[in-house]
Structures are given as C-alpha cells and as structure tokens.
Amino acid sequence: MVFGGFEGVRWNRKRRRILVAVDYLWVGTISAFFMAAPTLEDLYGGWIWTLFLVALVPVALVNLLSFTALKASIQNLTDKKATELDERQESVWHRAHYLSYKILGTTLLAGMGYGVIAFQLFPGQLWLPAGDQFFFLWAILFFLFSTLPTAVAAWTEPDLEPEGGF
Amino acid sequence: MRKAKESAGGNEPVIYNRLKVLRVERGLSRQKLAGVLGINYQTVGYIERGDYNPSLELAFRISEFFGLPVEAIFSREPFRPLSEEVYGRTGADTSKRQARQGAG
Numbered sequence: 001m002v003f004g005g006f007e008g009v010r011w012n013r014k015r016r017r018i019l020v021a022v023d024y025l026w027v028g029t030i031s032a033f034f035m036a037a038p039t040l041e042d043l044y045g046g047w048i049w050t051l052f053l054v055a056l057v058p059v060a061l062v063n064l065l066s067f068t069a070l071k072a073s074i075q076n077l078t079d080k081k082a083t084e085l086d087e088r089q090e091s092v093w094h095r096a097h098y099l100s101y102k103i104l105g106t107t108l109l110a111g112m113g114y115g116v117i118a119f120q121l122f123p124g125q126l127w128l129p130a131g132d133q134f135f136f137l138w139a140i141l142f143f144l145f146s147t148l149p150t151a152v153a154a155w156t157e158p159d160l161e162p163e164g165g166f
Numbered sequence: 167m168r169k170a171k172e173s174a175g176g177n178e179p180v181i182y183n184r185l186k187v188l189r190v191e192r193g194l195s196r197q198k199l200a201g202v203l204g205i206n207y208q209t210v211g212y213i214e215r216g217d218y219n220p221s222l223e224l225a226f227r228i229s230e231f232f233g234l235p236v237e238a239i240f241s242r243e244p245f246r247p248l249s250e251e252v253y254g255r256t257g258a259d260t261s262k263r264q265a266r267q268g269a270g
Binding site: 075086087089 | 196204205206207208209210211212215217218220221223224
C-alpha cells in the first residue's frame with residue numbers, strides 16, 4: 001500500500017466503475033496522443049512534446065492515487081495471498097485474474113496480428129510504432145498487466161456492507 | 167429470506183437463506199459471525215443479500231454454528247415467513263387483524 005490514507009475507502013460499485021472508466025480513458029487518450037505525436041509534431045511543432053510531458057505526469061499521479069484507492073475500496077483483495085482470503089474472496093481473485101488474462105491476451109494477439117498484417121501485407125502503408133513508441137507500448141502493457149485485476153474486481157464487486165453493521 | 171441472484175460464477179442456481187434472521191436473532195454483528203466462521207465480514211453480507219452462494223463446507227459450518235440443519239438455513243425454494251411457519255399466520259391474517267384494530 002503506497003498511501004495508507006486510503007484504508008477506509010468504501011466506494012460503491014457505481015463510483016468504482018466511473019473511476020476505472022476515467023482512468024483507462026485517460027491512459028487511452030494519452031496513448032493515442034503519443035502514437036500520433038510524430039504527425040502532430042509535423043503539424044504543430046516541437047512544443048507538442050512539452051505539452052505531452054506536462055499532461056503525462058498528472059495522469060500518472062492521478063492513476064496511481066486512484067488505483068490505490070480502488071484497491072482499498074475492494075479490501076486490497078487482488079494483492080493478497082490465497083491464504084489470507086476466504087472462499088468468496090478467492091473466487092473473486094481467480095475471476096479477476098482470469099478475465100485480466102483474457103483481456104491482456106486478446107489485446108496482445110490483436111496487436112501482434114495487426115503488426116504482422118501491417119509489416120508483411122501492407123509495408124509502409126499502415127501505421128507501425130517506431131523508436132520511442134515501442135517503449136511506450138511496453139509501458140501501456142505493463143500498466144494493463146499491473147492494474148487489470150484490480151480494475152476487473154473493482155468493476156464487478158457488488159457494494160460493500162458497512163463495517164460491523166447489523 | 168434472501169436468494170442468491172448472481173455470484174462469482176455469474177449464473178448460479180438460486181439459493182434462499184435465513185442467515186440474517188438467525189444472526190440478528192442471536193444479536194451477532196456481521197463481524198462477530200464472520201470471525202466465528204473464519205470468513206470476511208463482507209462475505210457474510212454477500213450471503214445474506216443473496217449475492218453469493220456459500221460452498222457446501224461453509225454451509226455446514228454455518229449450520230453447525232447455529233445448531234440447525236442445513237435445510238433450515240438454506241433452501242432452493244423461498245422460505246415461508248417464520249410467523250406463518252410457527253403460528254400458521256399468513257400475511258392476510260395479519261392485515262385483517264390490523265384492520266380490526268384500526269376499526270376498534
């Protein structure tokens with residue numbers, strides 16, 4: 001847990017879903033911007049990179065904070081070991097990782113399929129990542145790999161019960 | 167009397183339970199019951215709300231704790247209200263009685 005202040009966060013499912021959607025939308029927007037950046041640089045000049053870096057830092061920080069809060073709001077169950085979970089939490093843990101594996105696997109296969117088609121069938125005609133964009137793609141994959149189980153669990157978990165309530 | 171609508175598996179069979187009635191009857195909080203059963207208090211809430219069907223092993227642990235047969239706590243059919251089961255009173259009887267009291 002990076003920020004201990006989130007321990008008491010108990011968000012309902014609607015709020016958790018909004019946060020997950022906003023987080024991924026931001027990352028998607030930044031990614032699209034980065035992929036289009038060489039073209040944008042042609043259009044608007046080098047200052048577009050400064051804008052990009054200025055935008056990237058707050059997005060990264062907000063994502064870090066929001067995923068820490070999301071983890072707390074589902075009782076950090078995607079970070080726990082199987083021995084620390086009860087049977088329901090364990091089934092949520094397995095489902096979250098299974099769905100994440102499917103999403104990440106599909107994304108990777110689709111990306112590789114596109115790469116093969118673009119490289120072999122339409123060389124020079126379709127967009128392919130170049131230079132720094134490869135590293136950024138890896139960063140996106142790492143982000144998905146590390147956040148998807150929490151996002152899936154936060155998306156699917158029903159509303160939590162008030163602590164100690166009758 | 168709650169039924170399990172949707173749990174970890176998605177389309178699980180509907181299981182009704184009387185867990186909340188029994189817990190409140192004994193003056194136990196969710197946390198206290200969860201501690202005794204060795205599960206998270208959220209799981210008690212999910213079972214009560216019908217969001218999760220417990221495993222057979224957990225169902226037996228619950229029945230042993232309350233000293234009741236499993237079928238007294240969990241059922242595939244909706245439970246009749248306790249007042250009806252114990253005293254044979256139905257909702258209609260109660261309404262009539264309330265109407266009489268209101269008239270008197």
